[in-house]
Amino acid sequence: MDHDHGHGHHDHAGHGGHAAPATWRMAAQATLHCLTGCAIGEILGMVIGTAAGLHNGATVALSIALAFVFGYALTMRGVLKADVPLRRALKVALAADTLSIAVMEIIDNTVMVTIPGAMDAGLADLLFWGALAGSLALAFVITTPVNRWMIGRGKGHAVVHAYH
Numbered sequence: 085m086d087h088d089h090g091h092g093h094h095d096h097a098g099h100g101g102h103a104a105p106a107t108w109r110m111a112a113q114a115t116l117h118c119l120t121g122c123a124i125g126e127i128l129g130m131v132i133g134t135a136a137g138l139h140n141g142a143t144v145a146l147s148i149a150l151a152f153v154f155g156y157a158l159t160m161r162g163v164l165k166a167d168v169p170l171r172r173a174l175k176v177a178l179a180a181d182t183l184s185i186a187v188m189e190i191i192d193n194t195v196m197v198t199i200p201g202a203m204d205a206g207l208a209d210l211l212f213w214g215a216l217a218g219s220l221a222l223a224f225v226i227t228t229p230v231n232r233w234m235i236g237r238g239k240g241h242a243v244v245h246a247y248h
Contacts (some may be wrong), residue, residue, distance in 0.1 A: 111232030114241035118184040121158040125150030140203045148189045155185045166247040180244045188223040195219035
């Protein structure tokens with residue numbers, strides 16, 4: 085399948101069937117991009133759930149759903165700018181971000197539910213915001229090697245680079 089889309093031919097996945105070397109810098113940039121969407125959704129979900137007095141399970145579920153929505157939306161935004169049709173842009177976002185977002189969500193929600201009192205703290209409580217910030221920072225650290233591994237195999241954010 086040709087992914088040229090008028091941007092000149094360049095194979096970001098590698099040459100001759102071999103994956104391009106993935107650097108830590110590439111992985112950190114991909115993780116930061118993914119974390120941006122995840123963090124928007126995660127924070128919004130935690131704030132809405134906490135403010136609405138939702139049960140912890142409902143708050144976590146809302147946060148996860150919104151993290152995926154915002155994570156995919158940010159990737160699709162860039163891909164759509166390359167005049168890629170909506171359906172194809174969605175497929176690219178799913179391929180690029182699903183594992184990265186899933187790992188981040190497992191990490192940050194596990195941290196939030198295991199820090200005593202974090203999920204029950206109010207929006208004005210430093211414990212709530214400290215735990216949330218710490219959970220997102222830890223998610224970044226743990227997800228970066230996952231993204232490096234995926235990029236090195238022509239997957240994850242390597243898929244998106246074909247559209248830049």
